Amino acid sequence: MTAATPKGERRRQALVEAAADLLVDGGFDAVRHRAVAERAGLPLASTTYYFDSLDDLITAALEFHAGVELAYGKARLAELDSCECGSEAFIDLVLALLLGPPAGERDAEAVLLRYERLVATGRRPYLRPLMRKLSGELHGLLIDIFARSGRSVGRERVEELIALVDGAVVNALIEVSPDPRASARRMLAKALS
Amino acid sequence: MTAATPKGERRRQALVEAAADLLVDGGFDAVRHRAVAERAGLPLASTTYYFDSLDDLITAALEFHAGVELAYGKARLAELDSCECGSEAFIDLVLALLLGPPAGERDAEAVLLRYERLVATGRRPYLRPLMRKLSGELHGLLIDIFARSGRSVGRERVEELIALVDGAVVNALIEVSPDPRASARRMLAKALS
DNA sequence: ACTAATTTGGTACGTTCGTGCCAGACTGAG
DNA sequence: CTCAGTCTGGCACGAACGTACCAAATTAGT
Numbered sequence: 001m002t003a004a005t006p007k008g009e010r011r012r013q014a015l016v017e018a019a020a021d022l023l024v025d026g027g028f029d030a031v032r033h034r035a036v037a038e039r040a041g042l043p044l045a046s047t048t049y050y051f052d053s054l055d056d057l058i059t060a061a062l063e064f065h066a067g068v069e070l071a072y073g074k075a076r077l078a079e080l081d082s083c084e085c086g087s088e089a090f091i092d093l094v095l096a097l098l099l100g101p102p103a104g105e106r107d108a109e110a111v112l113l114r115y116e117r118l119v120a121t122g123r124r125p126y127l128r129p130l131m132r133k134l135s136g137e138l139h140g141l142l143i144d145i146f147a148r149s150g151r152s153v154g155r156e157r158v159e160e161l162i163a164l165v166d167g168a169v170v171n172a173l174i175e176v177s178p179d180p181r182a183s184a185r186r187m188l189a190k191a192l193s
Numbered sequence: 194m195t196a197a198t199p200k201g202e203r204r205r206q207a208l209v210e211a212a213a214d215l216l217v218d219g220g221f222d223a224v225r226h227r228a229v230a231e232r233a234g235l236p237l238a239s240t241t242y243y244f245d246s247l248d249d250l251i252t253a254a255l256e257f258h259a260g261v262e263l264a265y266g267k268a269r270l271a272e273l274d275s276c277e278c279g280s281e282a283f284i285d286l287v288l289a290l291l292l293g294p295p296a297g298e299r300d301a302e303a304v305l306l307r308y309e310r311l312v313a314t315g316r317r318p319y320l321r322p323l324m325r326k327l328s329g330e331l332h333g334l335l336i337d338i339f340a341r342s343g344r345s346v347g348r349e350r351v352e353e354l355i356a357l358v359d360g361a362v363v364n365a366l367i368e369v370s371p372d373p374r375a376s377a378r379r380m381l382a383k384a385l386s
Numbered sequence: 387a388c389t390a391a392t393t394t395g396g397t398a399c400g401t402t403c404g405t406g407c408c409a410g411a412c413t414g415a416g
Numbered sequence: 417c418t419c420a421g422t423c424t425g426g427c428a429c430g431a432a433c434g435t436a437c438c439a440a441a442t443t444a445g446t
Binding site: 112115116118119120121122123128131132135159160162163164165166167168170171173174175176178187190191 | 305308309311312313314315316321324325328352353355356357358359360361363364366367368369371380383384
Binding site: 004005007008032033034045048053054 | 432433434435436437442443444
């Protein structure tokens, strides 16, 4: 169901954003009708009124969130015009694009979330087109960044580096006190040296 | 709770194996009291009698399954004595250890499950010691295999290759018709050439 | 202002889940 | 054989869930 009135549209959007928030800090399992309604300050029934099913709501939330992520990536890319491309800063930038902005204390959890989402997509075929689009644009962004910093690389090499980062992350998750970003940084530094 | 009678021990073990089966073909979410009891052909209450909580049951199931996986790995390693180490066969062997034996039609799903489990571990700190142990032994096995096939490599290089495989897999999950094993094979072949 | 369409929000139904309960059946040590 | 300790299994509770329902309130088109 799509809203037909301005106020309705605002309400619908509030639900989408609430769902996206829940998705970010609780994973797919946290996106429930009741939780979304409560976070948006709206009654339970509004979630079923504006969205045919929970999957619909999740899709909308992911779509919204993907937009936010890409906007962040493009902003960081724009900053790079001033091209302070030390190896250290460059690696941090790539990690920020792939893992999100560093989240301090909660970084391990934040990164974990990204991979939970990625893996959970495997069980939700209806999200694949969306994830493919996001992933494609992200790869494009990375190629741009490599080019703009003087390190020209092909698409294949970029995919290899992404795989390296992703693999380092999932393997870091089982450490006693996981620091997936640090593991990824180590791998990336070695591969780029 | 631990069983004190032989028949009780057999029952307990039946529950563990049923839980491991469910874990393998449905992920952590499939391991429920009722499902385990039904698959084992035992009443619901037996699951709470022998295991203090669901987490207890899951831990036992994962432990059991890890044993099975490692046994498979060691068996494949033993076969290698006859050292038919063509590049193709070698890569398939490494993939069999990391992704499990090829599962034909259902391969994508089987591989997905492994990574669901890996990521889900991030939310279950009590499983980390177990996963670390399994992961450590698997790494050791891989080093052995590399050595035995004439390709001597250090631990760091092995971890790099594992990350490459894992990253290739998680990135393959969002393809229109995912074939994670093929993606991993491609990456591995390139890295080993 | 009036009517029809849309939106609202409280409520309820049917499932599934983890877990607790307990009377009865079984089993092994004396 | 006896009986304390162990095990069995049917059952019920409370919570959380997705979703359906519907009378009342609001809004939009004329």
